[in-house]
Amino acid sequence: MHVNPKLIKNQFEKSINTYNQNAVVQKIMAEKLVDNVFKIKSYFENILELGCGSGLLTAELVKHIKFKNYYANDLVMKSKYFIENIISDAVFYCGNAQRIKPLQKMDLIISNAMFQWFENLEKISFNYKNLLNKDGILAFSTFSPANFEEIRELTGLSLDYKSLDEITKIFSKNFEILYAEEFVHTMTFSNPLELLAHMKNTGVNSLTAQHWTFKEVKVFCDKYKTLYPQISLTYSPIIVICKKY
Numbered sequence: 345m346h347v348n349p350k351l352i353k354n355q356f357e358k359s360i361n362t363y364n365q366n367a368v369v370q371k372i373m374a375e376k377l378v379d380n381v382f383k384i385k386s387y388f389e390n391i392l393e394l395g396c397g398s399g400l401l402t403a404e405l406v407k408h409i410k411f412k413n414y415y416a417n418d419l420v421m422k423s424k425y426f427i428e429n430i431i432s433d434a435v436f437y438c439g440n441a442q443r444i445k446p447l448q449k450m451d452l453i454i455s456n457a458m459f460q461w462f463e464n465l466e467k468i469s470f471n472y473k474n475l476l477n478k479d480g481i482l483a484f485s486t487f488s489p490a491n492f493e494e495i496r497e498l499t500g501l502s503l504d505y506k507s508l509d510e511i512t513k514i515f516s517k518n519f520e521i522l523y524a525e526e527f528v529h530t531m532t533f534s535n536p537l538e539l540l541a542h543m544k545n546t547g548v549n550s551l552t553a554q555h556w557t558f559k560e561v562k563v564f565c566d567k568y569k570t571l572y573p574q575i576s577l578t579y580s581p582i583i584v585i586c587k588k589y
């Protein structure tokens with residue numbers, strides 16, 4: 345299913361203050377992303393970060409990668425203040441990353457845990473290639489179809505995740521793939537309510553705007569305990585780093 349950016353924006357606006365403490369897997373993804381970019385190159389003149397949120401990736405990046413100019417983007421305006429706390433002279437573009445048009449070309453475009461919301465990766469691959477200088481790098485993380493399989497099984501709701509193979513095939517048309525990895529990280533909770541709170545605190549509960557009734561929450565929790573007695577939640581991140589042809 346496709347999710348309206350307005351809904352995504354609303355959920356992340358609500359979770360921006362709780363995100364960093366709860367986003368355990370997104371932190372691992374940010375570390376892997378930066379570590380592997382660093383192995384390829386450690387200085388970039390112009391960096392554009394898409395969907396920067398509360399700066400989890402930004403904070404990791406500044407520890408290892410040097411740059412001259414930093415441009416950051418998010419749908420949520422509040423995100424600007426989180427980024428300025430890390431990079432005081434960062435330029436912030438508020439709006440949809442799918443339509444961003446910076447004035448200058450970039451040397452690195454980087455994004456953690458956001459591409460799963462993009463509807464048309466072919467178009468994204470083509471557009472981002474054109475935002476990069478020659479030999480520019482695009483580095484992103486997203487999720488594969490196994491992500492939140494428990495939620496899909498119980499509610500029928502899921503994003504249209506693409507497999508690692510499908511993603512690398514799409515980006516190979518405009519980029520040379522330098523690094524690609526998929527891994528699985530399973531989180532466990534004491535009870536399903538704790539799991540729902542985890543999803544809310546990380547803003548990933550944006551599949552539907554509908555509020556559940558008390559009875560619907562109870563049915564969900566009872567089913568979860570029966571099907572997944574460990575109260576497990578599967579994350580299946582994908583990391584891709586590629587260079588403009």
Ligand SMILES: C[S@@+](CC[C@H](N)C(=O)[O-])C[C@H]1O[C@@H](n2cnc3c(N)ncnc32)[C@H](O)[C@@H]1O
Pocket residue numbers: 349352353356357367370374394395396397398399400401402417418419420423439440441442455456457458461
């Ligand atoms: C899971 S959070 C990841 C935040 C951060 N990148 C990190 O490293 O943890 C996803 C972020 O992407 C933003 N986002 C989602 N879709 C977007 C879009 N189309 N354009 C810009 N930002 C978007 C959300 O507002 C949210 O802040």
